[in-house]
Amino acid sequence: MTSTVTPDGRTIGDVLLEVKNITLRFGGVEAIKNISFDVREGEIRAIIGPNGAGKSSMLNVINGFYHPQEGEIFFHGRKRNAMKPSQIARQGIARTFQNIALFKGMNTLDNIMTGCFTHMKTSLLEQAIWWGRAEREEYVYREKVEHIIDFLEIQAIRKTPVGALPYGLQKRVELARALAAEPKLLLLDEPMAGMNVEEKEDMCRFILDVNAEFGTTTVLIEHDMGVVMDISDRVVVLDYGRKIGDGVPDEVRSNQEVIDAYLGVAHD
Amino acid sequence: MYYREAGDFKTSYRKDQQNFPIRFDRVHFWTMMVLAFAVIPFFINDYWANAVFVPFLIYAIATLGLNILTGYCGQVSLGSAGFMAVGAYASYKLMTSFPDLNFFVIVVLSGAITALVGTAFGLPSLRIKGFYLAVATLAAQFFLVWLFNKVPWFYNNSASGQISVPRRDMFGIAITGPEASAATKYLVCLAIVFVLGFIARNLTRGRIGRSWMAIRDMDFAAEIIGVDPLRAKLSAFAISSFFIGIAGSLFFTIYLGAVEVGEAFGIERSFLILFMVIIGGLGSIYGSFAGAAFLVLMPVLLKNALVGGLGWPSDVAAHLEFMIMGALIIFFLIVEPHGLARLWAVTKQKLRLWPFPY
Ligand SMILES: Nc1ncnc2c1ncn2[C@@H]1O[C@H](COP(=O)(O)OP(=O)(O)OP(=O)(O)O)[C@@H](O)[C@H]1O
């Protein structure tokens, strides 16, 4: 056991996810070049980098949308074979998308309830009769979902069709849906993009609270450096598909290559 | 009577998720059921049964089935009539091979057989979507009609190539064949519709229904939540075909009595069911009933008005009927693509504020 305790009192445990020498190509384009890093239990791990650096592609590799040509992925210490995204979801990995991917034909509540899918067990026949187990199960998960709804402060929009919600709230509902899966590992692709300062603060608070309350390990892609430095335990920096930095925020901030490639660009 | 949800607070999740959360709707629904089960049977005659009630009930089943596939799971199908034919021929083969089998068992088995066939024809949906899937199901439609025409085994080598339903009794009352009374036919269909409506409602409100809708709305997001597209789509095809197969079985055994496959289950019928789904409202149980009622009643009303009321020759009226139906369908597609279900929802919204709209 190699657990450490952060300054704010959270425990960070063993390695939960390890990606090793991942290379991902699209035709001739190498989107990810021989990248390795690990994510430890309970930590908030940020991935940063300029546009097109390969951040989203990395998440797509982790949750099984893309299959890398080279490299290995270890989850809970076991090597993971090529799997479908739905199987990976069942192992306890949930995510949100850079461009909101909610179910537009459903309301907020149903969107979040859908997040419970992997945990719900009743068969088609039981569902058809809606007697006993199917009904009970629905209410058990409804209660859990209501807890998440309270947690993310979206009670008022429970029955609103998600298409009618403003952007910031849609992002929040998407987070709620991911949380409903009670994931071991939560992948967030730019959860604060396009938000105003107040919404960003709320979202930061939610991410920190989720991590503190449920101990959810979180991998977070974010462009706002202030946010990243504030809330993450360790940061991976990508640039043109390569890894150019990895460490605690202070380390990364003072890494010359990172300053040149990323922060340098930002301050041009 | 006021249409209100004020004062109707939900004190438990069970109450919040019940079928008709608003008291008015609940009362309304059960009044309808009492009428349907306990009043109409005493007044129904052959004309009303054959022209309105029996076809309405059977189309309601088919529309529910297609709505599960297209409205809830987002998979377009033009093969509904072909699958109805499967249900009809399954019933015929079962009835003639096992004369002692209970009629309801035959109906359910016919649905199950159609579910298997439908699932097999649903396999392409794993690879192709939208327009291309529609074309694939169209191929299924033509193939199935061709098959039932071509292979004499399906119609027991009868000289006419037709199938006709043998008489079956239950509790000493004829339920199929020419001796079956209007009230019996109506009640048999009604009972089956009631059960299937209940099942459709249950399936679409729980875990499985949400997995269908997730696939419909955003398939990759459904996957990252753990929904396996293969299972979701194939289960939608199976359930949908089960419903449509039962509709086909009843269409043959109760409604028509004798069937020539190309006539009874041609492509026009597939389109008719699709129109019922669209006019009623995609992804709505209530809409399935509304759409079926609308398209069954409309021609009857038009005919009565034009031939009976205005004294037009019936062939002219028949042509006009087609035109009016076509115009109505186009009107709906343009003005209210979400169908009667949405119109009703909007009306309810207005009723809620009535009589003080501001
Ligand atoms: N499906 C795909 N097919 C072809 N190329 C792709 C595909 N997905 C990503 N790429 C390419 O891979 C590279 C990395 O893209 P990715 O979306 O991972 O970047 P990113 O770091 O998330 O950028 P952003 O900050 O803009 O979201 C880009 O050059 C992109 O064009």
Ligand SMILES: [Mg+2]
């Ligand atoms: Mg990205």
